[in-house]
Amino acid sequence: MQALVLLLWTGALLGHGSSQNTAGSQEEGSPAPDTTGMPVEEEDPFFKVPVNKLAAAISNFGYDLYRARSSMSPAANVLLSPLSVATALSALSLGAEQRTESTIHRALYYDLISNPDIHGTYKELLASVTAPQKNFKSASRIVFERKLRIKSSFVAPLEKSYGTRPRILIGNPRLDLQEMNSWVQTQMKGKIARSTREVPSGISILLLGVAYFKGQWVTKFDSKKTSLADFHLDEERTVRVPMMSDPKAILRYGLDSDLNCQIAQLPLTGSMSIIFFLPQKVTQNLTMIEESLTSEFIHDIDRELKTIQAVLTIPKLKLNDESEVTKSLQEIKLQSLFDSPDFSKITGKAIKLTQVEHRAGFEWNEDGAGSTSNPGLQPTRLTFPLDYHLNQPFIFVLRDTDTGALLFIGKILDPRGT
Numbered sequence: 219m220q221a222l223v224l225l226l227w228t229g230a231l232l233g234h235g236s237s238q239n240t241a242g243s244q245e246e247g248s249p250a251p252d253t254t255g256m257p258v259e260e261e262d263p264f265f266k267v268p269v270n271k272l273a274a275a276i277s278n279f280g281y282d283l284y285r286a287r288s289s290m291s292p293a294a295n296v297l298l299s300p301l302s303v304a305t306a307l308s309a310l311s312l313g314a315e316q317r318t319e320s321t322i323h324r325a326l327y328y329d330l331i332s333n334p335d336i337h338g339t340y341k342e343l344l345a346s347v348t349a350p351q352k353n354f355k356s357a358s359r360i361v362f363e364r365k366l367r368i369k370s371s372f373v374a375p376l377e378k379s380y381g382t383r384p385r386i387l388i389g390n391p392r393l394d395l396q397e398m399n400s401w402v403q404t405q406m407k408g409k410i411a412r413s414t415r416e417v418p419s420g421i422s423i424l425l426l427g428v429a430y431f432k433g434q435w436v437t438k439f440d441s442k443k444t445s446l447a448d449f450h451l452d453e454e455r456t457v458r459v460p461m462m463s464d465p466k467a468i469l470r471y472g473l474d475s476d477l478n479c480q481i482a483q484l485p486l487t488g489s490m491s492i493i494f495f496l497p498q499k500v501t502q503n504l505t506m507i508e509e510s511l512t513s514e515f516i517h518d519i520d521r522e523l524k525t526i527q528a529v530l531t532i533p534k535l536k537l538n539d540e541s542e543v544t545k546s547l548q549e550i551k552l553q554s555l556f557d558s559p560d561f562s563k564i565t566g567k568a569i570k571l572t573q574v575e576h577r578a579g580f581e582w583n584e585d586g587a588g589s590t591s592n593p594g595l596q597p598t599r600l601t602f603p604l605d606y607h608l609n610q611p612f613i614f615v616l617r618d619t620d621t622g623a624l625l626f627i628g629k630i631l632d633p634r635g636t
């Protein structure tokens with residue numbers, strides 16, 4: 219226990235309460251107190267950069283969406299790339315009149331940003347997180363009911379900022395499915411399997427978000443050390459899964475005594491990292507951790523973790539998701555988009571959101587850039603070796619280090635993906 223005590227910090231240090239309650243509430247343009255040399259948390263210079271500020275806003279939407287999604291399937295894995303859904307919504311807001319536009323803006327936390335050019339900044343953010351070295355693909359699309367006449371004043375800014383064209387359904391379920399599948403294949407370079415789910419009838423507006431990621435660790439795992447090992451599904455049930463291990467892993471670590479969870483961060487190539495949340499006892503109830511997730515909290519964690527050496531084991535992972543997130547969105551301030559929204563900037567006809575779909579693929583294995591860790595990292599010397607075993611339910615967050623954007627979030631109750 220002594221080793222853990224060394225690294226124990228209080229919730230206050232991690233910013234529980236403080237930064238959470240003020241999530242995104244800082245005013246843009248207020249002068250940074252750089253004369254004191256001790257900037258207060260609310261005025262972290264990181265969030266002064268417009269693209270980082272926007273990333274924090276849509277990531278907070280992402281955590282909301284994740285919580286809604288996770289509470290609907292308490293006993294199942296969740297894999298979600300909320301960015302693709304946020305992008306579709308942000309793009310859709312270009313066609314929304316005031317009342318409807320503010321509904322979307324509130325859900326995406328844009329009401330807390332004073333940025334006159336949100337859509338221009340969004341374009342910058344997308345270009346940054348989907349740069350080739352990130353290995354992250356994300357695409358979004360707005361699909362409209364058949365025969366809808368769309369104003370060109372909506373199409374032009376949509377293409378300019380979001381690089382996407384609206385799609386109008388043909389009305390033939392087989393052809394529409396075929397077309398959707400080939401769009402996904404093109405966007406994801408064939409990494410996501412074709413869907414067999416037909417486009418339901420009665421669609422007015424359908425949003426589709428797709429994403430794919432395959433992690434490349436900064437330090438690769440030795441595949442000779444991968445073997446079948448126990449994963450505790452809960453207090454009673456155990457399964458055997460391929461588990462990678464590194465007896466001398468360098469990782470960033472902290473024990474959160476409020477959340478009773480061990481947090482670790484492993485770097486990936488392309489300025490990305492994965493942050494793991496591992497409860498101190500085996501449980502499928504990860505609610506406490508989920509409730510604490512905000513962009514500001516994750517940013518604080520990223521600053522506070524200490525570099526250490528540990529015995530690390532981590533299951534290989536290959537997950538797919540094809541699901542509707544319609545109900546989850548309705549739960550997070552967006553119900554009115556499904557009732558009687560005002561999209562008169564898109565068309566003269568009364569249209570409304572009817573369905574939101576998410577498709578994603580996510581994978582990590584032993585692959586990585588180098589076989590030895592960065593010599594620049596000096597681990598804190600511990601009296602006792604620390605073990606970090608992801609052999610029970612955990613949450614992971616894939617974060618872009620450059621912008622702070624949340625790119626993927628997963629609740630892993632069973633790494634076999636069942």
Ligand SMILES: *[C@@H]1O[C@H](CO)[C@@H](O)[C@H](O)[C@H]1NC(C)=O
Nearest residue numbers: 292502503504505506507509
């Ligand atoms: C999960 O944990 C939370 C907080 O610890 C608790 O309030 C809730 O009742 C638990 N849920 C279940 C299903 O046990």
